[in-house]
Amino acid sequence: MTTQPPFTQEHDEFRGVVRRWVANELAPHAREWEEAHWFPDDVFAKLAEQGYLGLKYPEEYGGEGGGYLADAVFTEELSRCGSGGLAAGIGAHIGIATPPVWKFGTEAQKQRYLVPAIAGEKIAALAITEPDAGSDVAAIRTLARRVDGGFVVNGSKMFITNGVRAHFYVTAVKTTLEGGHHGISFLIVDRGEGVGAEPIEKMGWHASDTALIAFDDVFVAEENLLGREHEGFALIMANFQWERLLMSLGAVGAMQRAFEVTLAYAQGRTAFGRPISAHQVIRHKFADMATTIEGCRCVTYNALRLFVEGHDAVRQVTMAKLATQRSCFELMDTCLQIHGGAGYIAEYDIERAARDARLGPIGGGTDEMMKEILGKALGI
Amino acid sequence: MATADQVLKPDFATRRKHFIFTDEHEQLRESIRAFVLKELAPHAEEWEETTFPDWVFRRMGELGFLGLDKPEKYGGQGGDYPTALVLAEEIVNAKSGGLAMGLAVHTDMAMPPILAFGTEEQKREWVVPAIAGQKILCLGITEPDAGSDVAGIKTRAVRDGAEYVINGSKTYITNGHRADMIVLVTKTDPDAGYDGFTLFLVPMDAPGVIREQRLQKLGMHASDTALLAFQDVRVPESAVLGQVGKGFYHIMWELQGERLIGAAGCVAGAQRCFEQTLRYALERKAFGRQIGKFQVIRHKFAEMATKIETARQLTYMTAWRFQNGEYPVREISMAKLHAARVAVEVADECIQIHGGAGYMKEYGVERVWRDMRLNRIGAGTDEIMLDVIGRSYGL
Numbered sequence: 001m002t003t004q005p006p007f008t009q010e011h012d013e014f015r016g017v018v019r020r021w022v023a024n025e026l027a028p029h030a031r032e033w034e035e036a037h038w039f040p041d042d043v044f045a046k047l048a049e050q051g052y053l054g055l056k057y058p059e060e061y062g063g064e065g066g067g068y069l070a071d072a073v074f075t076e077e078l079s080r081c082g083s084g085g086l087a088a089g090i091g092a093h094i095g096i097a098t099p100p101v102w103k104f105g106t107e108a109q110k111q112r113y114l115v116p117a118i119a120g121e122k123i124a125a126l127a128i129t130e131p132d133a134g135s136d137v138a139a140i141r142t143l144a145r146r147v148d149g150g151f152v153v154n155g156s157k158m159f160i161t162n163g164v165r166a167h168f169y170v171t172a173v174k175t176t177l178e179g180g181h182h183g184i185s186f187l188i189v190d191r192g193e194g195v196g197a198e199p200i201e202k203m204g205w206h207a208s209d210t211a212l213i214a215f216d217d218v219f220v221a222e223e224n225l226l227g228r229e230h231e232g233f234a235l236i237m238a239n240f241q242w243e244r245l246l247m248s249l250g251a252v253g254a255m256q257r258a259f260e261v262t263l264a265y266a267q268g269r270t271a272f273g274r275p276i277s278a279h280q281v282i283r284h285k286f287a288d289m290a291t292t293i294e295g296c297r298c299v300t301y302n303a304l305r306l307f308v309e310g311h312d313a314v315r316q317v318t319m320a321k322l323a324t325q326r327s328c329f330e331l332m333d334t335c336l337q338i339h340g341g342a343g344y345i346a347e348y349d350i351e352r353a354a355r356d357a358r359l360g361p362i363g364g365g366t367d368e369m370m371k372e373i374l375g376k377a378l379g380i
Numbered sequence: 381m382a383t384a385d386q387v388l389k390p391d392f393a394t395r396r397k398h399f400i401f402t403d404e405h406e407q408l409r410e411s412i413r414a415f416v417l418k419e420l421a422p423h424a425e426e427w428e429e430t431t432f433p434d435w436v437f438r439r440m441g442e443l444g445f446l447g448l449d450k451p452e453k454y455g456g457q458g459g460d461y462p463t464a465l466v467l468a469e470e471i472v473n474a475k476s477g478g479l480a481m482g483l484a485v486h487t488d489m490a491m492p493p494i495l496a497f498g499t500e501e502q503k504r505e506w507v508v509p510a511i512a513g514q515k516i517l518c519l520g521i522t523e524p525d526a527g528s529d530v531a532g533i534k535t536r537a538v539r540d541g542a543e544y545v546i547n548g549s550k551t552y553i554t555n556g557h558r559a560d561m562i563v564l565v566t567k568t569d570p571d572a573g574y575d576g577f578t579l580f581l582v583p584m585d586a587p588g589v590i591r592e593q594r595l596q597k598l599g600m601h602a603s604d605t606a607l608l609a610f611q612d613v614r615v616p617e618s619a620v621l622g623q624v625g626k627g628f629y630h631i632m633w634e635l636q637g638e639r640l641i642g643a644a645g646c647v648a649g650a651q652r653c654f655e656q657t658l659r660y661a662l663e664r665k666a667f668g669r670q671i672g673k674f675q676v677i678r679h680k681f682a683e684m685a686t687k688i689e690t691a692r693q694l695t696y697m698t699a700w701r702f703q704n705g706e707y708p709v710r711e712i713s714m715a716k717l718h719a720a721r722v723a724v725e726v727a728d729e730c731i732q733i734h735g736g737a738g739y740m741k742e743y744g745v746e747r748v749w750r751d752m753r754l755n756r757i758g759a760g761t762d763e764i765m766l767d768v769i770g771r772s773y774g775l
Contacts, residue, residue, distance in 0.1 A: 002704055004697065005399065263773060283770035290769055291694075291714040298693035299686075305399070319686040371682035378658060378681055380672040 004297070006305035011073050018077040021050060026081035033207040034352060037199070039086050041123065041165055044093065048120025053094055057102060061110055062118040068242070068308045071095070075246050079253030082349055084356025085208030087250060092161035093117065095246045097124035097170050099239050100186065104227035113168055113188060125166035127157040127189075127213055128236060134158075135369045137172070137236060138181040142215060144173035150221040151175075151187060153194075156214045163211025164197045171215075172236065175229055184232035187220045194218035204355030240365065241307060241314060244321040247364045248300040251328035251357070255293045258353050259286070262335040265342070276338070285338060289331050296324045315377045322370040325360030332357040398696045400462050400703065408463060412445060412470040420474040427602040428747070432479045434516065434558055437486065441513020446487055450495065454503055455511040461703040464488065465696075468641045469648035475744060477751025478602030480645055481758075485554045486510065488641040490517035490563045493579065493634045497622030502581060506561055518559035518584075520550035520608065521631060528764045530565070531628065535610060537566035537578060544568075544620070546580065546588075546613040556606020557591050559584050564610075565631055568624060577627030580619045588613035599750025636709060638759050639716035640702060643695045646719035646755050650688050650726040653748045654681070657730040660737075677733060684726050691719040710772040717765035720755035727752045 003012050025046060033039040047053050055070040057063025064070065071094065078087045101114045101124075116122040133139035142155025153173055160169070169189045176183040189195065196214040227235045263286060266277035276282050303316035332354035336343035343350045361367040397406060419439065423432070440446050448463040450456025457463065464487070471480045494507050509515035526532035535548025546566055553562070562582050569576035582589065590609040597605060622630045658681060661672030671677050698711040727749035731738035738745050756762045 001708075002701060002706060005700075263775075267774075277775045280767070283775040284763070284766040286773055286775055287717075287766035287769035290710075290773065291718050294711060294714050295690040295694045295718050298697040299690045301697075302398070302693045316689070319689045322682070322686050323690050368679070371679040372675075374682035374685055375675075375678035378678075378685065380658070380662065380670075380678050380681060 004301055006069060006301065006308055007073065011069060014070065015073045015077060018052070018074055019080065021052075022077055022081050026078075026083075026086060030081055030083040030086060030207070031349070033086060034083055035206075037206050038209060039083075039089060039207045043086075043090070044120040044123055046120075047090065048118065053120055054118035055094075057098075057114065057118055061102075061114050069304075072245070072249050072304055076249045076253035079250040080257045082257070082353075083207045084254070084353070084359070085205035088161055088205050088208040091246060091250065092126060093124050096239060096243050097126040097162070097166075099242060100126075100170050100226060100235050101188070103238060104186070104235055105188075106223075108223065109188065109226065116167075122167040123162055123165050125160050125162040125169050127160050127163075127169045127171040129158050129160070131156060131158045131212075135366055137233070138184070140172055140174060140184065142171070142173045143177070144175050144185065144187055144220065146175070147219070150219060150224070153187065153189065153215045153218040153220055156212060158212055159200070160197075160211050160213050162209055163213050164199055164209045166197075167191055169195075169213065170226065172232055175232075179230070181233035182230055184236070185229045186226040186232045186235050188224040188226050189215070189218060189220055190224075192218075204352065204358060206352075241317045243364050244317050245300070245304055245307060247360065248296070248303070248317075248320040248324040251324040251360055252293065252297050252300055254353065254357065255289075255296065255324075255328050255331050258332055258335045258350065259289055259293060262286075262338050262350065265348075266338055269340075282338060285334055289334055292327050292331055296320075296327050299323050315374065318370050318373045318377070321364065322367055322374070325357075326367060328360050329354070329357040398692075400696050400700045401466070405462055405466050408448070408459075409466050409470055412467060413473055415443060415445070416470055416473045420476070420479065424475040424479075424602070424744075427476060427479065429601070431604045432476065432482060432602045436479065436483070437513040437516055439513065440483070441511060446483075446513050447511035448487075450491065450507070450511055454495075454507045461699060464641060465644045465699055468644040472645060472648040472652050475652075475747075476602040477649070477748070477754070478600040480649075481600055481754075482555055482603045484638070484641055484645065485519060486517050489519045489634060489638045490561075492637050493563060493621060493630055494581070496633065497579070497630055498581075499618070501618065502621065506581060509560075515560040516555055516558050518553055518555035518562050518606075519634075520553055520556075520562045520564045522552045523549060524551050524607075528761055530631065531574060531577075533565060533567060533577075535564070535566045536570070537568050537580060539568070540614075542617055543614050544580065544617070546582065546610045546615065548610050550608045550610075551606075552595065553606045553608055554603050556608055557594060557604040562589075562608070563621065565627055568627075572625060574628045575625045577631070578624045579621040579627040579630055580615055581621050582610075582613060582615055582619060586613050586615065598753060599747065600754055635760060636707070636712050637702075639765075640695070640699060640712050642755060642759050643691070643712075643715040643719035644699070646723035646752065647688060647692045647695055649748065649752060650684075650691070650719075650723040653727055653730045653745060654684055654688060657681075657733050657745065660743075661733055664737075671733070680729055680733060684729055687722045688726060691715070691722040694718055710769055713760075713765045713768045713772075716759065717762055717769070720752075721762065723752040723755055724749065 003009055051064045054063030055066045056068050059065045098117045117124050130140050144151035144153045171187050171189045174183050175185040194216045197211040200210045267275050269276050300320045303313050303320040306313035336350050336354050339350050342348045444457050447456030448459045452458040510517050523533050537544045537546045564580045564582045567576055568578040588611040592607040595605040662670050664671050695715045698715045701708045730745045734745055737743050
């Protein structure tokens, strides 16, 4: 088969390299780290050694200069590690927490945060969601009060991936109580005095460190203001398309892996005198799943292509996100069903895949938000 | 440093052509659409009653639309595969699934096997006038007792000296009443299994070809659908298309192109129905506002748009592979399966959004559903597609 655009043969080769690395270095630990509800910090250092933390970033900051497509390949392959939480922790660092620093940061900020983040020396988290503000971003209440030389931050942030381990938080704050989303700014908050982090138990994504963050009179220097004051909403919006593409790619990769694992299982498992895969109903389930994956892949790659070409691809990206996340969860459920009783048992990993996939239609903008965006795009 | 203005570009409505299409394809699209809207669409309702007239073939032949991707030496335009997709997409503006199907049978089902497997003489005799719209073609696979199970067909062709004698019957034959020639699938060796089939080019005016009843259908009313009988029909050896005994494989090849074109038609048909319904939802008021402004209705549109987009990207990507010379049976089956399902689901949802009006003939959405419903059966049922895909994984 020809390489599917927007990828090239070079990307295919890179894909093979990442796939082997993920299979050797991450996948063998997936279960252990899921059970520990934690993966070790040195995973970031190992990723950095390979250059995987800076694939899309310019070489002057220690990146590989590979552009978005290299990151896209990595993301799709990373999902094959078998742990949604592990992929999420790595993905939060590479895909959502550091891009705003790259895109909006001053040279000094890039040197202080982006360079060590690419080197795996500092772990990053993005902090937007709050206990009382999820989809409705304008409703955040964490307040940054201006003081001499900077800001004092008070408030809390919820569902923050890498929250406990992060060295710095790219944090959305209100710098003025008026103006809804025109009153939002971003600060880079170092972990330190006044910053508390408490882990949160979840349905899935167990290996991921997800925290409730509390800021209690945290002083943040003026030089840590990221982007312009009161223009933080633009910063949020700027990375949404990329984040949603990453989620779409991750879902495509996760679906492909679950399909392969389940196919192998169905061909090995015998019932009524033949492999269960030889029963027509099971065969058709696989055909349905394969069609779903191919449709999701095509819609995602097309949105990715438009995005990397520099087009405004809000509509296509939103559709890709909406289509892939729900499909991924449904597909995991089908894979679980084909496994029968084994599917319900932790040993086979498929129940975990189903739990992990359930976040898709919620995180990165809920399905309902995607539909609102599309409705707006359609003029309704 | 990026600023808000650089980042926030609320350019939601941007439309961009897919990379398989060039500016030339877009010009072709415009000219086909203009023709369809001006000369075909106004007759849609009338043709539902009468079936569409033969002059449509002649007129489209004159305009060069019947041979877009066919070689110039036979009167075609010599275009690439996407030109055929453009026609399949734009013809939906005729608002008549039956008309689109009648044309597709001619251009994308009957002609390709002649071009692929036929002799120079056969191409001159049939493809040239077919591209010109002077002769109409049909394809005969299905029989009263053999549908999805193509290998179960019973129409026999028996060699008799320099001739073959054909006996049997074919059903659900689109263009069957109007056609000048049928590409006929027969069994020449009942003991040879899949290697016992042979295709013939049979003139429909040959003695013994009987056009039986016009079949009444759920939808696709503008197309003519025939039950045909063949009683001691004699054809010369030169009527064999391709190789004797290879008919099954020839026809399986043909079905791939047919399915891909069908998928493109489903996507375009769903898109057209979607747009029509969107206009309706922004006009129709209930409880003091446009019904489209209710969140539940808005989300229905978002879901439909997303479904159509997945079907479109799947179809285009598969067409791109096809155009590159790959023979992606698995992906074609996926595109056909998915696009047909999406089209039927979208049509049903569009009826729902129209409410009572959707059930009325006047609005045309009920017809879209009736027409589209065939796509989950014709050219290989959903279940056959699932089997083909499943088997492609060794299942």
